[in-house]
Amino acid sequence: MKKTILAHLMLACLALSSPAVHSASAADSAQKEKSQAGLRAQAKVTEAQARDLALTKAPGGKVESSELEEENGLLIWSFDISTPGTKNITEVQVDAKEGKVVAVDIETPKDQAKEAAEDKKAAAKSKKEKDDDDDDEKPAKKKTD
Secondary structure, eight states: OHHHHHHHHHHHHHHHHHHHHHHHHHHHHHHHHHHHHHHHHHOSSOHHHHHHHHHTTSTTOEEEEEEEEEETTEEEEEEEEEOTTOSOEEEEEEETTTOOEEEEEEEOHHHHHHHHHHHHHHHHHHHHHHHHHHHHHSOOOOOOO
């Protein structure tokens, strides 16, 4: 009997928390899209132009991912490029205002795993800080006599 009650309580908690999770995810996605739109408006070099330039630094390579971001005070297009015959990834950064390559980095599988772990840790920290901020914004319950 206790197990059944516990199972029902857990299901109820999941059902109640699910819409909140989805709305928070939607809000985060909307904020990210708004931020990306602002960055794209500042870029003078298109993603396609930057991609063509980046591929000259990794001949025969294939772009696995790309993003527009601010890094070290610059607006950059960042491309992760895989090259046949190797497990390494060539990361090429192109200045989105000047159209010049500003960095080329070769990442080994070990480097990639380390970066993924750091990104995961940073995302968890960011989520925790956001959750803490959200808790601070909740109105305090009034004490009734």
